[in-house]
Amino acid sequence: MKAVLAHCPEQNAPTRHVRSFAQILTQRQGQQLPEWLTAVRQGALTGLHALAAGIDRNRDTVVAGLTLPWSSGVVEGHVNRIKMPKRQMFGRAGFGLLRKCVLLA
CATH class of the missing domain: 1.10.10 (Arc Repressor Mutant, subunit A)
Structure with a gap:
């Protein structure tokens, strides 16, 4: 540098x-x-x-x-964990399969 x-x-x-x-x-x-x-x-x-x-x-x-010392990182991680299967399965699966994938993730 x-x-x-x-x-x-x-x-x-x-x-x-x-x-x-x-x-x-x-x-x-x-x-x-x-x-x-x-x-x-x-x-x-x-x-x-x-x-x-x-x-x-x-x-x-x-x-x-x-x-401030507070962070919403943990919450954002959970939101991302839930949204990822939803994005991957868009248009391919119904609510029942999506529900199972979110619960198992």
Whole structure:
């Protein structure tokens, strides 16, 4: 990475923004998100501007997801476990067979 940045110094800004966002994600520092969004908007990186605009649409939700210790991962796993056989059997089987597959999954 150092060699790439040495040959392409214009990649320093995107690299810095991505690394700081990764730190916010991994260390659950949602309170730092507004400062990160401001720094991204002040730069000339249009791709990150689109990301910032998307985050702004649901800012409170994103900050809560990056700050609070709760997760809906277990629930999402169960939903996926139930929906997968439904998708695989669409148009091929009736409710009785689908019910058995969900109960046995």
